[in-house]
Amino acid sequence: MLELQDICFTRDNKKILNHIDLRLENNQFIVITGPNGSGKSTLAKVIMGIEKQDSGQVILDGQYISNKSIDERANLGMSFAFQQPVKFKGITVYDLLRISAKKKMNRKEACDILAKVGLCAKEYLDREVNDSLSGGELKRIEIATVALRKAKLTIFDEPEAGIDLWSFQNLIKVFEDMRKEISGTTIIISHQERILNIADKIILMKDGKIKKIGSKEELLPEVLGKKNKPKCCKIGGDMLE
């Protein structure tokens, strides 16, 4: 359903994506992992159209979409959760859910969606999506806005970044539930073992290239093992070298 052909992306003389070829099938839960600077987030943004590749093609369901804008891709069935959720002055959680749903949504429906990401809906619906919410709260709202679109391709860029341990444990539960319910293909950029553990397929990136693709049984030992142990990963933060 998603195909990347020879994607290259260079900035400041650094090859961030170096001839990426990839083909993903429908209804899979895929985790892209790898060290910092390996090009994971850039790849996710290129797929969504947030960054434009220098060369190569993005193909969705046989359609070439490299020249399509972000909203056109969204309307073709793609969805994207940001590593750092975006804040808005004056736009409430309820507003954002309604925009995302693209249809009329009553408060009960909105509450049900928030409940799925572990938020007590009554307290949150009318709050503005601004600095008054914690990193964990913003992250869950971000996930709710993305998950409710029921897109055929949903991309999560490092959902564990910027949240505390307590929120992280709850977040894993959200993903485990979503793993059972969600239809379509999900791509998660992550370093976290517990997220890697629920993947159908793991893609390991290094230096702007796809180093390996395989099942978690095949790749987890390498990703987590001594040889290529991803060192230590602090919750909500970057890989520690």
Place this chain on the structure above:
Amino acid sequence: MSNLEQVDEKLLSEVSDSLENTFKGAYNIRKNGKGIERKITENINIVTKKDVSGIDIYIQENTNWEFVHIPVIITQSGLKDVVYNDFYVGKNAKVIIIAGCGIHNACNTDAEHNGIHRFFLEEGAYVKYYEKHYGEGEGTGKRILNPVTEVHLKEGATMEMDSIQIKGVDSTQRTTKAVLEANTNFVVTEKIMTHGEQFAKTNFEVELNGENASTHVTSRSVATQQSVQEFQSNVIGNTKCFGHVECDAILKDNGRVIAIPKIIANSVEANLIHEAAIGKIAGEQLIKLMTLGLTEKEAEEQVINGFLK
């Protein structure tokens, strides 16, 4: 409301948000410099001033959340209307006051309305005051609105003031002054959007004179095209008090915003904060909304509508 023509009804609904212009509670409608309709209630009396043009509104003590509507409509080009409205709010009275001015200027001479509103709140009174300004009309004459609001809060009184000017006013100079006694609270939210060559200047002056007096002034503005806005605030803390001024502005096209904050602490116990942020719409906000399927233009409208909501 039989004295109203179609254009009047549109202006009224723009500035009052009332359904079919049926006002709840007491009201006084002013058109082209003259009162045309009035209703008083058991607790709210409205009296025409004798010395100058305008009205005195008396709200009895212990009134429990009643409405007062005082809309003004101007359809006569070339008119310069000045009105003095004074509100006397009795002890522990709670009231919602809805004011607003709509100008329809179809000709080539300026139409101007200067509303001077003074509020005198007795001990424990609570006022929610909504004010909306709107302009329309195909004429080249300017639509000018210069409101002045003066607020006097006695001990324990609270006033919340929301003012909004979104469309069609070519020039405005808004002045808001408040004097606060002990245990009072004055909350102001002002939202302005300017287009074309419009100019809007707003000036807040709040004196915190009594212990535990507090004020929150929030200004959100959007300056588009060639328009210019100027925001000035001056919060003076003379005792143990709290003041917070927040000025946020979004710029579009060649819009310009000037923010001049001033906080003066005359007491070691005064706690005063000023925050100001001016800039264009953050690119990441547009991108986020586009990932939800909105076009760039729709995303921009959504950000601005939310900001001014």
